[in-house]
Amino acid sequence: MAGDDPGTSVHFRLQIDGIDLGDWSGCDGLGCEVELEQYQEGGNNEFVWQLPSRLRYSNVTLTRPLTRDTAKVSSYLAQLPSGVRRGTAQIAALRPDLAMLVQWGLADVVLVRWSGPSFDPNRSEVASESIELAYHGFLEVGG
Template identity: 30%
Template structure:
């Protein structure tokens, strides 16, 4: 074992730390406690601290950067179009002034479909719905997208310790 491969193997065996990245296609989306699986893509899982620049007189080597606020772009959830009208109904209600804010979770799963990390978003409601694109020569499935505005993303402390707990569970049952 040489280099990074050896370090990865030692860290994995001794420390129980995974150094290989997870695969991003294995995930679930939950809204208000209900797993609304079948999503194909999730975009907008981001957070940015906005900065204010201050140029101090006589200080020419650098510009001060002060944090002001944290911003979050809209989340965009894409899924195959089915007979379920849940997303459309939620969006349609918002169009008619009936705003129903929902909390949600995006869960990353390992190869055994166990959650290894998750991100919570809060007070989300739909602001855009996109229906399928039609093309008579296409072989793809029909896809709908819903765009959600929300009030922030957090990673719960339980998410940070879950992977280690799963590893210990597997060791005890082996």
């Protein structure tokens, strides 16, 4: 089953409102969680009711070494002072041959943090950047 090979060297492509922000080497935090409220029913000591309450989405952080795509992020960041608006985002997981493994559509996306490289002459590390996004739901999950 050649088509069912799991992605072992995956990278991620990010678009926000149709603007391509390039390829990223790491993606962390994509997920959601159902918050539960506990209710102890009087007279029934055998268990506690676990009642689903609200759905919470964790922020997603993408990271990469500095590349030519960093200029795309700089252009996007330059537009933020004119007004932060919620948009949509697409995060696609790609194989090394650029074949898409899966794609997530995110609703009500806000860029909450960008972190640029740290330059320290005493440390020999790759200069990297990260971008953090908050969102309020999935639009679609596909592959």
